[in-house]
Structure formats: C-alpha cells, structure tokens
Amino acid sequence: MSTSDLQLRYSHLVDTIKSRPANAALTSSAAAAVTLFAAWVVSDFRAWKAFGTGGTPPTWSGYWRMTKLRLGRMFSGDDLTDSTGLSSSAGPSYIDGESLPVRDGPRPRIVSRTMPHRQVPYKSGTVAEGVEERTANMAATFAARYPDILELRPSRSEGYSADGIYVRESLPTVNVECRDQRLIGTEVAHAHPAENSLHVWLSEADAKVVVAKGWGQRFPLPGIPRGWIMVYAPRTMEEVDVVERFVEAGIAWVSGVTTVLG
Template sequence: MSQFTHAFNTQYQNLVEQFATRPRAAAATTTTVALSLSLLWVITDFNAWKSFGTGGTPPTWAGYWRMTKIRFNRLLLFGKDNLTDPTPLSTSGPAYLDAGEIEPREGDRPKLMSRTMPQRQVPYAKGTVDAGVEERTLKLIPSLAAKYPDLLELRPSKTEGGSTDAIYAKESLATLNDKAKGGGMLGTEIAHAHPREGSLHVWLTQRDARTVVEKGYGERFPLVFIDKGWTMVYAPRTQKEVDVVELIIKAGIANIAGVEV
C-alpha cells in the first residue's frame, strides 16, 4: 500500500510541476513573440518615416523617437480631433478663394500615414493619377516663384529641413503679413510640395483653410502651436484638381505676401 501511495504521490507531483511550468513557458513565448513583432513594427515604421521625408527632423533614431512622442501625445490628448473637421477654423476674416467657384473634390479623401509628423498621405495606387499631373504639381512652386520675382523667392523649405524647395514672401515687402514678421515657426514660407507623394503645405487665411477642408481638398495641420491657416493640401489626381491646387497656392501668396496674383 505504501508503494502505491508513493507512486501516486510521485506522479501527482510530476503533473503539478508540468502545469506549473507550462504557463511560465507559454508566457515567456508570448512575451518573446510580442517583443519581436513590436521591434519589427518599429523598424518598418522608422524606415517608412525616413522614406517619406522627416519634416525637417534629423533622419536618425533620436529624431524618430522625438516624432513618435509627439504622435503618442497627440493620440492621448487630441485622440478625437478629426483634422478633416473644418469647424475649428474661423468663418470671418480675409478670403482669397471663391468658395462658390470651387467644386467639391470627388471621391474619398486619401489615406494619411499613421503618424503625426511629418504629415503625409499614402501615395495613390498606380494608374489612378492622370498623365502629367505629378510633374505639373511639382513645377507649381518654382514656376510661381519665377513668375513673381518681386514678391517671392525660391529656397529650401525651413519647415521641411531643406529637403524640398518652398516659395517665400520677400521680407522687404511693405505688404508682408504681420504674422510672417519676426522669424516665427513658419517665417515667410508660403508653400512647399512633398515630392514623394505629391501633397503640399500652404499657409492660408483661416477662412480659406476652412474652404479647402470643407471642399475635401485638404485638412488641418495637427500641431496646435502652428498657425491654424497652415494647411495640408492633398496631392491632385487630375489636371482639374491641379488647377484648384494652383488657386490654393495663389491664395497663400495673397495671405502672406499681401498681394493677389
């Protein structure tokens, strides 16, 4: 009887040890898999961040973590702030766009990259952008600078860390917008395009920014300490949409340079 009891106790103890160690092993495996997937996501996200432009931040791990903190802080503090909602933008003040003459943008809004900064859209699928649109869009900035040399100058974008060209209003202009004086965050920068996917940023009046958002051609900028008129404009898909984008840039010129063109 004692031998039977001893054998039973031994087998019972073995079972207890198996059940005790399996959860620990399973937990360790789960943790390892989770860490591996997280690391893979971070590396993929870091490479995508660099490839689409870093918004003027050094393309290093330190720069990436800085932008990632902004991203998470925005999710925590402004998670419900829909940037396609125009209501935070004023309906009063100057306007250089005729909202009645701008038809709403057709189709859904483009998807944006899943990070706060830099503000970028996901490139359109191949075959969905008309021939010549991308080339014409990228030429808008330098061509307008060349057309109005008394008002504008072309130089590397301060807000993009010099990675693309921008049009600036000349600081000597008597008509220069007061907001552009004094070397603030935006300085006298009016607009720049993002060569990787064709979107733009343009400094508009709040009324014009509201029109752009309401008509579906863009959305608000995510950082609250930047002037509310600083607007993301979606990459155009048709020549007709390029026409609208050109009007938007000209509205930005009127806003900052103080002269309608």
C-alpha cells in the same frame, strides 16, 4: 520534521512542477511578442526614413519624438478633416467658396505618423499624365512668375528637403503675422516630393473653405498658424488648376499683394 510539514512541502513541490509548463509557455509567448514588436519598430523606423521625415533628424531620437506625437494624436480624438474649428471671419478671404467645387471622391488615406504630415501615395495609374511634374514644379513656376514678390528657396518648415515659395521679406506689405512665425516665416507653400501633397498658408477663412470642400485638412500640431493646412495631391490637370488657386490665395495672404489673383 512533522508529517504535516512533509505534506506541506510535498504539495508545494507538486504545485511548482505543475506550473512550470504554463510558465514556460507564457515566457515563450512574451518573448515572441517582444521579438515581433521589435521587428515592427525597426521596419517602421526604416519606412519613416525612406518616406521623408519632414525635417525631423532621421535618427532613433527623432523617431521616438515623432512616435510620442503619433501616440498623442491617436488618443486626442481630433478629426483634422473637421473645419468647424476654423473661423470663416478670421482674416480676409481670397477664395470664392461658392464657386469652389467639392473635391471628387473620398479623401485620400493619410500616413499614420503625425509627422511628417503626408497622405498615402495614390495607386499607379490614378494620376493623369503630367500632373506630378506640374505639381512638383509649382513652387519654381510661381517664383518665376512673380519675381518681385516671391523667391524660391529650401523650405525651412520641411527641413530644407523641398523647395518652398517665400514672399520677399523686404516687401513692405508682408503680413504682420509672419513676424511671429520662426519656423514658417514668409513661406507660402511647398510640395512634398514623396506624394505631391502640399502645405499652404492661407487665411483662416480660406483654410476653412478648403477643408470643408474636401481639398485638404488641418495641420496636426499646435503653435502653427491655423491657416497652415495640407492640400491633397491633385490627380488631374483640372485639380492642379484648383490647387494653384489655393497657392495664389496664399501668396495674397502672406504678401498683402492681391494683384496675383487671377
């Protein structure tokens, strides 16, 4: 073996030895990052199940499906609080936009997961006494008030995990748009037990007013009626009164019966 070959092999050996500490540190850092990420995923999965999955099977398969939707939303740039994409002339209007006040304070924080579509629960002491109970019982209250028009049954759109207000399918005036909605059908609204926000089906014209005045936001997924929106959880009895007006407007829209409006 020539001297030049020996020198070349020696240089290669020295370079290899010098690189080992750096490679070891890099490997350790990568392993730590993977471990931390795995721990976060497990924690996020458990939090997703604990908060309610919105009807998605509470399995790893369901979680990954919702995570893909979540990543897609992150890069979409779509602001669900923007009402400009909703048409003020699409459908009749049952909410007087002039008399509807702007909701007080900032909009609530929204849970980062796309589904279930939820807001972060309010801090303790933020909600007035009796508000949560009244909101939780809202579906049953309306169903009892209008038994000829409505029925109370588990919400299919919510994975049967909450009570939904449904217009009776036998009603001759039912909105024809219900025929194309396999998931929602004749559902008007349901409240979410975890934090008392609601999903309500309004005409697109009414949905635009509600979103613009800060009372709710658009639904994040395609294939759902544009008037199907999230309404933020009320904090006071006065806000419950306003939310009930939205539900009444939804009943009128889905049922075709306007006599429910106060």
